[in-house]
Amino acid sequence: MPADYTTTPVIEARSLTKYFGHVVALDRCDFEVYAGEILAIIGDNGAGKSTLIKALCGALQPDSGQIFLEGKPVHFRSPMDARNAGIETVYQNLAVSPALNITENLFLGREVLRPGFLGRVLRMIDRKTMRTQSEEFMKSLKFRIQDMNVSVESLSGGQRQGVAVARSAAFARKVIIMDEPTAALGVKESRMVLDLIREIRDRGLPVILISHNMPHVFELADRVHIQRLGRRLAIIDPKQYSMSDAVALMTGAKTLANAEQV
Amino acid sequence: MTTHTLEKSESSEAIPTRSSRLSLLLTPPFGPLLFLFIICVIFTVLPLLRGQEQRFLTVQNFALIFQQTAVVGVLAIGQTLIILTAGIDLSNGLVMALTSVITAGLAVHGFGPRGEALYVDPIVAMLIGLGVASLAGFINGLLVTRLKLPPFIVTLGTLNIAFALTRMYTTTTINGLPQPLLALGSAITVFGARVPLYALVMLVLFFVVWFILRETRIGRHIYAVGDNREAAALVGIPVNRVLLLVYTSAGFLYGIAALLLLARQENGDPQAGQTSNLESITAVVLGGTSLFGGRGHVMGTLIGALVVSVIRNGLTQQGANPIIQTFITGILVIAAVAVDQLSQRSR
Structure with missing residues (x-):
């Protein structure tokens, strides 16, 4: 289902500003992401990409500006706040617990407890339910793993990242933010994660993708947000622009001709 | 997670190799259990070969082994919890010593400089002892979580503090313990062998902690x-609260170990526990729990503690110089850590 850009954005930010001392990391930056799209954010180092993302996922608080979740203003004081609001973040490579198995990783921090006394009083976890749910979920994402009981360290790098992505997808209700999800992966490995991201988008969950990898960005993204000098320079349609155009725009080598001016 | 990720992934998609089958045999819980079994066989066969009477493979002897394992076993449960969080506790033996003299002192002399001041019920003394031990663990936990100090240094500090406090409280052994403190020393008969209650307390605690962990x-x-502490924090696990709970529970377990010690020795000994920290670490390591944290089983620790006791017991029966047991334990610890280290590198 293609994204409908006439609806209310799932996340919208207006005029976010953030100073670090005298340095302006975000300078009245706007942002929006719609249901059913993959929005890539590209930008040179220091353009404010990660500051923008941290503001959206609650890791830092903007000095001014406003964030709206489905049209309603929100204030995230911590990543936990954002997560409780349905925003999940996938980090580069810190996200999994290698000695724990796939099911345990998927449910880490959100374990399902046994019904009744065993769960309420003894806080016993419900292994069986968690295993069935994670098997079904992985199958629905077309993510092939034979045995949910193997420890994550025995998986390949791509599969590991896949587990991290799947975990976020399982619990995200509004949006998933992915920070360089393929940065540490080889070609074949990346492919698996890219397919997974597309699968998540097709289920209707918007994905915000931060990446330096232009081929990945141009392959996946429905729209590309170009960040430059703390502001949104433009939003481009990757089908109408070349990668070199995008790079020229984000480095300032080229100015906007007919990109969607913002 | 850099460039070698790709090569590694390709090899990991292959079928289990010989080395992975070998490591399965060496890794817990199979490795330590197999090892315990082998040394038991050796000590069973040795008297047969030497034409001696079989004293090793008897119910009485195994009851004795459990009895000798009880105190260090309970300390090692607390140690396991801490090592699983990638920490270490050097203070446990002296926290136990401090707790045992305070409990014994209160029960025998009561509050006050020379005692006579205020009578303390022995049960209350035991509860105060458990409180002191838990508080010591809680302080370790606070220093590790709030000041972000390495557990090794924190517990080295509290080791010295507990040692000094013990000596300030008493330099002489406290005798004449009242009955409630000795109750755990009474024995029940199992298959014709007399097993003291404190050995059963140890077994129960191992099962309880095994259940909780699993x-x-x-x-x-x-x-x-x-x-992976960062990953745990990122998924919203309250890391500091978990650590604080682990250190405090470990302290509570050291308090229980102190009560077992009182029941076993029937006195409050300010000299107790001085090498228990290393003995408990030995049990944990021989049980296959990784010093890097996150991997291991508390039942492995029980097996590790039993391995040390069995070696001591068997060598004593063979009339060997007791110091040989310490020598062998040293070699085993190095071997166990080497296995851990190697399997860590292969990841």
Whole structure:
């Protein structure tokens, strides 16, 4: 289902500003992401990409500006706040617990407890339910793993990242933010994660993708947000622009001709 | 997670190799259990070969082994919890010593400089002892979580403090313990062997902690915190609260160990526990729990503690110089850590 850009954005930010001392990391930056799209954010180092993302996922608080979740203003004081609001973040490579198995990783921090006394009083976890749910979920994402009981360290790098992505997808209700999800992966490995991201988008969950990898960005993204000098320079349609155009725009080598001016 | 990720992934998609089957045999819980079995066989066969009477493979002897394992075993449960979070506790033996003299002192002399001041019920003395031990663990936990100090240094500090406090409290052995403190020393008969209650207390505690680690949410969080602390924090596990709980529970377990010690020795000994920290670490390591945290089983620790006791017991029966047991334990510890280290590198 293609994204409908006439609806209310799932996340919208207006005029976010953030100073670090005298340095302006975000300078009245706007942002929006719609249901059913993959929005890539590209930008040179220091353009404010990660500051923008941290503001959206609650890791830092903007000095001014406003964030709206489905049209309603929100204030995230911590990543936990954002997560409780349905925003999940996938980090580069810190996200999994290698000695724990796939099911345990998927449910880490959100374990399902046994019904009744065993769960309420003894806080016993419900292994069986968690295993069935994670098997079904992985199958629905077309993510092939034979045995949910193997420890994550025995998986390949791509599969590991896949587990991290799947975990976020399982619990995200509004949006998933992915920070360089393929940065540490080889070609074949990346492919698996890219397919997974597309699968998540097709289920209707918007994905915000931060990446330096232009081929990945141009392959996946429905729209590309170009960040430059703390502001949104433009939003481009990757089908109408070349990668070199995008790079020229984000480095300032080229100015906007007919990109969607913002 | 850099460039070698790709090569590694390709090899990991292959079928289990010989080395992975070998490591399965060496890794817990099979490795330590197999090892315990082998040394038991050796000490059973040796008297047969030498034409001696079989004294090793008897119910009485195994009851004795459990009895000798009880105190260090309970200390090692607390040590396991802490090592699973990638920490270490050097203070446990002296926290136990401090707790045992305070409990004994209160029960025998009461409050006050020379005692006579205020009578303390022995049960209350035991509860105060457990409180002191838990507080010591709680302080270790606070220093580790709030000041972010390495557990090794924190517990080295509290080791010295507990030692000094013990000596300030008493330099002489406290005798004449009242009955409630000795109750755990009474024995029940199992298959014709007399097993003191404190040995059973140890077994029960191992099962309780095994259950908690395996089946409950907090148990899984302890593993997660030790395995990858940042990942645990990112998924919203309250890392500091888990650590604080682990150190405090470990302290509580050292308090129980102190009560077992009182029942076993029938006095409050300010000299006790001075090498228990290393003995408990030995049991944990021989049980296959990784010093890097996040991997291991508390039942492995029971096996590790039994391995040390069995070696001591068997060599004594063979009339060997007792110091040989210490020598062998040293070699085993190095071997166990080497296996851990190697399997860590292969990851």
